[in-house]
Amino acid sequence: MTQKSVELKVRTCSEEETLRLAEKLAGQLTGDELILISGELGAGKTVFVRGLAAGLGVKSLDSVCSPSFTLVNIYRGKVDLVHVDLYRLEDPEEIADLGLEDYLGSGVMAVEWAERLPADFQTERMVEILIAVESDDSRVIKIKTSDVYLSLEDK
Secondary structure, three states: OOOOOEEEEEEEOOHHHHHHHHHHHHOOOOOOOEEEEEEOOOOOHHHHHHHHHHHOOOOOHHHOOOOOOOOEEEEOOOOOEEEEEOOOOOOHHHHHHOOHHHOOOOOEEEEEOHHHOOOOOOOOOEEEEEEEEOOOOOEEEEEEEOOOOOOOOOO
């Protein structure tokens, strides 16, 4: 049985709206997803991760920041969030040395600058996020998945 691909396109008009969108998405995650986040510098990737953290029950959202220098942060919540930032890494060997495969299945893994991951770094439950800047406050966020049922409708 082939799985149907789901693609959603959402426009947010503030940092708060981007955060709430990610929080709503996180409420549907089970804890073994790989979230691949791409977008230019300053697009709101870390804001999106902060929203995921909120939706996964991380208590202190102030602690959720870009791990540009530490490369990996783990936030404890109802479901743990493994936050990876590959901005400073371009060499595939450096990325391989992180041992990211060891984190798969231990919570939701959100990877900023995901386009730097090797093409074979995948898991069954993946969600691709592309954040495009429209203006100072406005973002167009494309969400694509083939395994996770997503609905952003209010229930």
